[in-house]
Each structure stands twice: as structure tokens, then as C-alpha cells.
Amino acid sequence: MTGQEKSFERVNQKRRTRAELLRAAQDLTAKGQQPSVADVADHAGISRATAYRYFSTSEDMIREAALDAVASSIGIELPKEGDGVASVPLRVESVVRQVYDMVETNEAMFRALLASSVSGKGEAKRGARRITWLTAALEPLRQTLPHDDFRRLVHGLALMTGIETLVVLKDVCDLKPGEAQEVVLWAAKALLAGALDRSVEPAGEGALHGPR
Numbered sequence: 001m002t003g004q005e006k007s008f009e010r011v012n013q014k015r016r017t018r019a020e021l022l023r024a025a026q027d028l029t030a031k032g033q034q035p036s037v038a039d040v041a042d043h044a045g046i047s048r049a050t051a052y053r054y055f056s057t058s059e060d061m062i063r064e065a066a067l068d069a070v071a072s073s074i075g076i077e078l079p080k081e082g083d084g085v086a087s088v089p090l091r092v093e094s095v096v097r098q099v100y101d102m103v104e105t106n107e108a109m110f111r112a113l114l115a116s117s118v119s120g121k122g123e124a125k126r127g128a129r130r131i132t133w134l135t136a137a138l139e140p141l142r143q144t145l146p147h148d149d150f151r152r153l154v155h156g157l158a159l160m161t162g163i164e165t166l167v168v169l170k171d172v173c174d175l176k177p178g179e180a181q182e183v184v185l186w187a188a189k190a191l192l193a194g195a196l197d198r199s200v201e202p203a204g205e206g207a208l209h210g211p212r
Contacts, residue, residue, distance in 0.1 A: 002147075015132060018054050020044045025065035037061055067113065070106050071129050074098050076136050083140050089192060091137040092157065096188045099130060099161040100181050110163035130161045145195065153195045160188045 024044035028035040035043070036058050041051035055061035075098065077091060103110050134154050142150055159165065161184075169180035 015128065017046065017050065019068075021046060021051055021054055021061070022065045022068040025061050026069055029062065029065065034058070034062075063113070067109065068129075070102065070109070073102055074129075074133060076133050085140055085144060085196065088138060088140055088196075089189065092134070092188060092192055093185060095133050095137045096157070096161055096185060097181070099133070100166070100184055103163050103166055104177060104181075107163070107166065111167070114163050114167070130158050131155075134158060134161070141195070145198070149195065149198060153191070156191050157188055160184050160191070 021040055021044050024046075025035060025040045028039060028043055033039070037051050037055050038048050040055075040061060041048045044051075055064070074095070076095065131154060134157050138150065138154060138157075141153070145153065165184060166180065169175045169183055170177070173180075173183075175183065
């Protein structure tokens with residue numbers, strides 16, 4: 001495993017630990033409790049010191065747990081054995097469309113989260129759920145794109161999938177919801193097409209291009 005691959009795996013491990021803490025927080029709050037960070041750590045079987053590295057306050061943790069519950073509505077169709085690059089565009093479109101709909105449906109909550117992040121009042125880092133979803137959708141490209149290009153594509157598409165995108169299109173560009181979603185999907189397809197144009201398929205499959 002290369003140094004870059006090890007770094008990528010460490011990031012994934014951190015996301016898994018964070019997800020376990022949020023699931024534990026949801027479980028305790030569903031029982032009517034107002035758990036502390038220590039309570040959640042004990043419930044998840046994770047050290048308290050580790051938990052406090054992710055959430056310094058119970059308020060940050062509970063807010064993220066609520067957001068995580070909303071985000072659970074996103075359904076990611078994982079690539080099946082034999083799925084190639086041709087399966088990627090529709091899978092990416094599904095992720096981008098679902099995330100846009102989720103953010104728009106819960107716009108007030110996401111705007112409050114963004115305001116907290118910008119003001120510095122919330123110390124917890126964002127969950128980066130979109131990175132996990134997009135990475136899964138793009139998985140068949142991992143063998144045809146250089147590692148750095150794959151990461152850039154994930155990060156570029158992340159710009160198309162969040163409250164930040166909706167704020168720009170609605171507040172700055174003054175687009176109606178339907179128009180905003182069309183722009184988001186168009187931009188994501190264009191970005192993916194550019195990456196596909198740079199990819200090299202295994203011998204025998206030929207070059208594939210993303211949606212225009």
C-alpha cells in the first residue's frame with residue numbers, strides 16, 4: 001500500500017469512528033436521553049479521549065447526530081462486480097440529485113449549520129458525508145484514473161453537493177429551485193465528462209466519455 005493509499009485509509013477510518021459515535025448519539029437520544037460526549041463514547045465502545053477529539057461539546061454532537069439522521073435518506077447504489085466506467089455517470093447523477101433534494105427539503109437546518117461553521121461558533125468539523133457517497137459512486141473509475149485525479153474529481157463534485165452550492169445559486173444567481181438543480185446537474189456532468197476524457201480504459205474496452 002502506497003503512502004497516499006495509507007493516508008486515504010486513515011481518513012476513511014476517522015469517518016467510520018465518527019459515524020459510530022453519531023449512531024450511538026442517535027440511539028441514546030431516541031431513548032429520551034440528553035447524552036454527554038462521555039456517555040456516547042461509552043455507549044459506542046470508543047475511548048472518551050477519542051470521542052472528545054471529534055466533538056468538544058454535546059451540543060455539537062447532538063446537532064450532527066440530527067443531521068446524520070436526515071442524511072440517512074440518501075440511498076447509494078454500490079457498484080456491482082463487472083460494473084465498468086459506463087455505469088458511473090448515472091450513479092453520480094443519482095447522488096447529486098438526491099443530495100440536492102435533501103438539502104433543499106431541509107434548507108433551514110443546513111443554512112443554520114453553515115452559519116455556525118462560518119461564524120466559528122460550532123467547533124465540530126463537518127461530517128464530509130458527501131465525500132463517502134461520491135467515492136462510492138465513482139469506485140469503478142479508481143482503476144482508470146490516477147490516484148490524484150480520482151481525489152480531485154471527488155473533491156470537485158463535492159462542490160456541487162451541499163448547502164454552499166444552493167446558497168450561491170439561489171442567493172447570488174437568483175435562480176428558482178428547478179433552475180438551480182438543472183445547473184447543479186449540468187456542472188456535475190461536465191466535471192465528470194472532463195475526468196472521463198482523461199481516463200484510460202483497460203485494453204479491449206475502448207475510450208468512454210461522460211455525458212455531454
